[in-house]
Amino acid sequence: MNLPSQLDLEKERIKGFAADYGLAPFDTVFEIVDYDQLNMIAAYGGFPTRYPHWRFGMEYEHLRKTYSYGLGKIYELVINNDPCYAYLLKSNSLLDQKLVICHVYGHSDFFRNNLWFAGTNRRMVDEMANHGARIRSYIKRHGRDAVEDFVDRCLSLDNLIDRHSPYIKRCQAEEPPLAEAERPRRPEVHRIKSKEYMDAYINPPEFLARQKKRGEEGLKRARAFPSEPQADVLLFLMEHAPLERWQRDILSIVREEAYYYLPQGMTKIMNEGWASYWHSRLMTERAANSDEIVDYADHHSGTVAVHPGRLNPYKLGLELFRDIEERWDKGRFGPEWEDCQSDEERRNWDKGTGRGREKIFEVRKIYNDLTFIDEFLTPDFCRRHRLFSFNYDKRAEEFKIESRAFRKIKRRLLAALTNCNQPIVRIVDGNFQNRGELYLAHQFEGVEMEVTKARDTLVNLHAVWGRPVHIETALEGKGRIFSFDGQEHKETERKLESAESAARADEDDDDED
Amino acid sequence: MITRIQRDHGRFQEIVRGIIRKDLRKYITRGEMFGKKGKDLVSIPLPQIDTPRFRFGKNQGGVGQGEGEPGDSMGGQPQPGQGPGAGEDEGQHVLEAELTLEELARILGEELELPNIQPRGKKVVASLKDRYTNVRHVGPESLRHFKRTYVKALRRQLAAGDYNPENPLVLPIREDKMYRSWQTTEVPESNAVIIYMMDVSGSMGDEQKEIVRTEAFWIDTWLQHQYKKLVTRYIIHDAAARLVDAETFYRTRESGGTAISSAYRLARELIGREYSPSDWNIYLFHFSDGDNLSSDNETSLSLLQDDLVPAANLFAYGQVKSLYGSGEFKSYLDEKLEAENVITAEINSRDEILDCIKAFLGKGK
Numbered sequence: 030m031n032l033p034s035q036l037d038l039e040k041e042r043i044k045g046f047a048a049d050y051g052l053a054p055f056d057t058v059f060e061i062v063d064y065d066q067l068n069m070i071a072a073y074g075g076f077p078t079r080y081p082h083w084r085f086g087m088e089y090e091h092l093r094k095t096y097s098y099g100l101g102k103i104y105e106l107v108i109n110n111d112p113c114y115a116y117l118l119k120s121n122s123l124l125d126q127k128l129v130i131c132h133v134y135g136h137s138d139f140f141r142n143n144l145w146f147a148g149t150n151r152r153m154v155d156e157m158a159n160h161g162a163r164i165r166s167y168i169k170r171h172g173r174d175a176v177e178d179f180v181d182r183c184l185s186l187d188n189l190i191d192r193h194s195p196y197i198k199r200c201q202a203e204e205p206p207l208a209e210a211e212r213p214r215r216p217e218v219h220r221i222k223s224k225e226y227m228d229a230y231i232n233p234p235e236f237l238a239r240q241k242k243r244g245e246e247g248l249k250r251a252r253a254f255p256s257e258p259q260a261d262v263l264l265f266l267m268e269h270a271p272l273e274r275w276q277r278d279i280l281s282i283v284r285e286e287a288y289y290y291l292p293q294g295m296t297k298i299m300n301e302g303w304a305s306y307w308h309s310r311l312m313t314e315r316a317a318n319s320d321e322i323v324d325y326a327d328h329h330s331g332t333v334a335v336h337p338g339r340l341n342p343y344k345l346g347l348e349l350f351r352d353i354e355e356r357w358d359k360g361r362f363g364p365e366w367e368d369c370q371s372d373e374e375r376r377n378w379d380k381g382t383g384r385g386r387e388k389i390f391e392v393r394k395i396y397n398d399l400t401f402i403d404e405f406l407t408p409d410f411c412r413r414h415r416l417f418s419f420n421y422d423k424r425a426e427e428f429k430i431e432s433r434a435f436r437k438i439k440r441r442l443l444a445a446l447t448n449c450n451q452p453i454v455r456i457v458d459g460n461f462q463n464r465g466e467l468y469l470a471h472q473f474e475g476v477e478m479e480v481t482k483a484r485d486t487l488v489n490l491h492a493v494w495g496r497p498v499h500i501e502t503a504l505e506g507k508g509r510i511f512s513f514d515g516q517e518h519k520e521t522e523r524k525l526e527s528a529e530s531a532a533r534a535d536e537d538d539d540d541e542d
Numbered sequence: 543m544i545t546r547i548q549r550d551h552g553r554f555q556e557i558v559r560g561i562i563r564k565d566l567r568k569y570i571t572r573g574e575m576f577g578k579k580g581k582d583l584v585s586i587p588l589p590q591i592d593t594p595r596f597r598f599g600k601n602q603g604g605v606g607q608g609e610g611e612p613g614d615s616m617g618g619q620p621q622p623g624q625g626p627g628a629g630e631d632e633g634q635h636v637l638e639a640e641l642t643l644e645e646l647a648r649i650l651g652e653e654l655e656l657p658n659i660q661p662r663g664k665k666v667v668a669s670l671k672d673r674y675t676n677v678r679h680v681g682p683e684s685l686r687h688f689k690r691t692y693v694k695a696l697r698r699q700l701a702a703g704d705y706n707p708e709n710p711l712v713l714p715i716r717e718d719k720m721y722r723s724w725q726t727t728e729v730p731e732s733n734a735v736i737i738y739m740m741d742v743s744g745s746m747g748d749e750q751k752e753i754v755r756t757e758a759f760w761i762d763t764w765l766q767h768q769y770k771k772l773v774t775r776y777i778i779h780d781a782a783a784r785l786v787d788a789e790t791f792y793r794t795r796e797s798g799g800t801a802i803s804s805a806y807r808l809a810r811e812l813i814g815r816e817y818s819p820s821d822w823n824i825y826l827f828h829f830s831d832g833d834n835l836s837s838d839n840e841t842s843l844s845l846l847q848d849d850l851v852p853a854a855n856l857f858a859y860g861q862v863k864s865l866y867g868s869g870e871f872k873s874y875l876d877e878k879l880e881a882e883n884v885i886t887a888e889i890n891s892r893d894e895i896l897d898c899i900k901a902f903l904g905k906g907k
Contacts, residue, residue, distance in 0.1 A: 069547040082550060083550055185593050185594050185595055186595070188597070337608045340606055416606070416607050417608075430613065430614045441603050450598065478597065479598065482597060483596055486596050500596070
């Protein structure tokens, strides 16, 4: 449904205000929907045209119940696309709609200008519809059960993508390992011709040894498949797993959607913080009438409320942006500021630099949550906002507050943001033991994987790969390899590599100080 | 029109039903869903239907905001790994599947391969049912009987000489119009009464009662599915018997000796007074730990033999194992009482509830 004229007027006003402040959002199309439609759209992750799958139905049921029991409702939904699509809830008051429109322009600006979103498909609405059509046609041809089963298996692996590759790679030309005869021969180390008594100088033995070693490593690499450990497991499977065409296509659909949603996971704090920052400025400075301001404050405080023990990304992001703005307005950065020990001086520090606005726009352009926290979380900020770190007490079987020390808080936060809080898993060997088995490695950083889930995932991986699969990880301080060969699960021990024991030791060490 | 989300939602529900079916034994064994029984809906908490992924376990810390000293418990369970930015995970919710009792009974029946019950060939109580088999001169236009109206109009026009075969135009007037209407008929329907009897003597503990409770819930569900009108009555007894409501039935804890005959006598009275065997399908379920006063056994047996068993569709005796009970009564019954509609079963633990239900209802009585 299109906007009623009054809202349309407000939208145009707010768009103007946003432009005045320097925001550059996509063209944004607002649609008014009732709560049931909103729940439906939200269940589909924003795309009502998506392929059919039961998990959307599950999500829908959950949202519907949450709403009807009064436990929560979705105020707004905005899709990263050009033009940007945003949905407004019909039953909201005019004030709420204005607040949401302001918030949406914040998101829209972030989608358009943040670098991590640069690689996303801006025609995703169309793309999702294509995916839907393709999968529907496969269902027609191969039956619902076969397709659903395969989609389920792919989804089980959809977090195995390379979060550090800024753009999705469509394919990668890597040859499967060469047959024995074609493999590169062990390279001879070339000796320079010399007289016998000069030989030690012309062909120094340590040099020869080094050359020989390098040659052997090169050979090993040449034989390895993939040549480097590969984090984009889905891509590897697409290219090398024995799949039928429709299966490969489904895999590519799942992968593409995973990459599409990735930047949103990587910038949750920043994105919400940025949108909240701008709705608060736009509303309080321009858009809200004086008789609306109390209601506005009420709703705003609802979105940034902190539940005891939780961390609200809206709040954290918003406060960090405000903090950055203040610091760069007052010149509270650089070595001089860092070195200043006097509390008195720090409190009154104001160089009148006035670069706050410029700085936050720069931040919204080039940072993601991980680098954002790494760069701008300060001890002062932690103290002011009463942040603490917590951990799980195995003996008491509950979570306990661990510390209020800055280093620990930051460490915990960064750990939670690393790789979007997913285990770092790479394919090490696609021809393990020269038997076509798949060998994955989990880069152990101190947090263990959930074993039962890992086993179930292996089953799905096996179904796609078709040969036995293995994953190495660490459990209770020991190296483990979990394997599944299509019949049974196996668990074998392995030696921890030094880096991993270091991660472990580091963690322990950290717990003590 | 069925929307996409309805289709996906329907598929999801199918999956949920499948899981319930698969884990039926588990759900039956746990009594907890009984408490959630609404008017006609039961909600069953399900384990998550979860897409497995490589992911971190619970032993992960995080960052929070608020008051508290290091070492304080956080209270409740913050979502593990709920750092901000963990937004890549899809929502993890505890599922509550809602089923109608009808559906639950069907699943139970299919899983246990319970035969449908053949109501006894007795006189059955009639219920009234409306069927559209009549016609009237008045009624709503939506129910107009076109054919009859046409025939009537045609007849009138022929009689009046208005009908022209060259131009067969038939115009009904008000008097011609006929409307469909209902007629109330009596439909025979079988009614049933369940009489639960439970031993509440000192030796029946909470665990035993819980077993009885769970079992009664499933028996109810199944019989409700089979009979339109199902009446449930409850009798508790130790040395003396009382007719009580459901609440009391499950909660009461008495002490003292056990005289099973007292319950049987009361059941006989109840049947004689309210549920004539010629009109009702009667189900008798008796739960006890079998620790009867031995002098009472004979009286109980004769009550069963002479009155209760002939009157009932089914007499089922479930002996729940308790710490104190000697459990003699079952073997006594097995030995002395022989009738086609008598079933005895032993329930040693929760896991055996299902087998017991199957034994009780498996005969299709």
